[in-house]
Structures are given as C-alpha cells and as structure tokens.
Amino acid sequence: MIRADHARRSLRIHAERLAQTAVDTTLPHRAKATVQQADALARFLDDLSGRFAAHPGSLPRTALPPAPARDTSEEALDEERLLIATATAYPAETRQRRWLVSEDFAFPLHAALWQCLTALTHRGDAVDPITVLWEAQHRGLLAHDIAPADLLTLLSTPVGSPEHWGEKVLQRALLTRAQTVAVSITAFTDDPANSPHQLITGSRRALADLTAVRSRWQQATSPAVPRTARPARTPTAPRAGPPPRITPPPVRATR
Incomplete structure (x- = not known):
C-alpha cells in the first residue's frame, strides 16, 4: 500500500508539471519544454511498470472530466x-502541410475552411x-457561419507563409493536448479504485494521444533534409572469362 500510494502521488506530480509547463507563457520555448516534460512522464511510467506486475483488466474506469477549453484568444x-x-x-505550399x-x-469555421482547401x-x-468560396458554399458553411463577402475578405488578405502560421496553429494544438493528457492522468490518480497498473496503462493511453x-x-x-544528387553510374567492368580466340591469317603458298 505504501509503494502504491507513493507511485500515485509521484504520478500526479508529473501530470501537474506537464500541465503547468503547457500554460507557462514565460517560457521562451514552451512547446519544447512541454515535450520534455512528457518525456519525463513517460520515463517515470516505464520505471513504475518495472515495479508493479501487470495483470489483465488493467484499463481504468474513471470518468474523465471535460477537456480544457481551446485557446480562442x-x-x-x-x-x-x-x-x-x-x-x-x-x-x-499547402500540399506540403500534411502534418496539419x-x-x-x-x-x-477555420477547421471547415481548411478541409475545403485540402479537398x-x-x-x-x-x-x-x-x-474556396464555392467549396465552402457547397459544404453549407455560408448558411450560418460566415457571409460570402466576409469570407472573400478573409481569403484575400494573406500575410507571411502557410508554413509559419501552420506551425503556430499546430503548436497551440500540441499545448492543448498536453493539458488534456495532464487532466486525464490527474483524474486517474484521484480515483482510489485504480491499481498502480491501471494508472500506468491509463496514463500511457493518454500519452499516446499527445505523441x-x-x-x-x-x-x-524539423529542418528539411537537402536532397543530394545521385552519383553518376560508372561503366560496368567486363566480366572475367577466357581470352578471345584470335584466328591466324591464312598462309600464302610459295612457289
């Protein structure tokens, strides 16, 4: 019981650190720091799995609280x-943004417009x-979400590059998912019915969504890897074999 309670408290501390890092706007590289905290949490779960034996039926049945609200600033x-x-x-460039x-x-609305673009x-x-306006109208977006003139104004004011803004959007999604994972793991630790192995399995399942x-x-x-030119093919060396047979010239008859 003492070992199990200690594991529960330690796991909760790791989850709290993950949540605090994900919302700490003072960090210069918040996404990287959040990923590092997730790695520390994963290593702690690996360590716990070596201390407690696995058994069937290990998924927690804890009712999870609602996910944290998305950043709508x-x-x-x-x-x-x-x-x-x-x-x-x-x-x-949009064709290359398959990671979004x-x-x-x-x-x-923006999620639906992104689906229009990718389609x-x-x-x-x-x-x-x-x-894009036609595709949005075909999908029924203009009926309730936005007027055609407003959508044309939005689509006609580009600044910067899709890659830059795509990374910004994806980073916010990463931080939000980290908060959701932390909330889920904290809920597992608050449920005394969960065994240590249930805590491990449930936490790993939550971390998989963040991964x-x-x-x-x-x-x-990640920086793009430059494509190197393929080396020119060298002529194939002749295969070893018997030397070619040389026919001697005919001998002329002498008188």
Missing part, C-alpha cells in the same frame, strides 16, 4: 485566419478565393 484567431488566407494564396489536420484548429488541392482543382500530435509537430519544425 485574439492572437489564436488571427493566426488561424492568416493561415487560411496564405494557404489560399500559395496552394502549392482540421482537429488542430481552435475555431470550427481542392487533393482533387487538383484551382485554388483561389472564388473556388500523435507531437510527431506531426516535430515533422513540421
């Missing part, structure tokens, strides 16, 4: 708007404010 709103506008202006998905957006580029259609976003964030922020 004016800054987040502007970043998503600028991403949609620049993605419309530079569709060729609609679930990363905090505003449902157009996937079909190979032309992408401009008019075609999925993290892998896309690392793909987005």
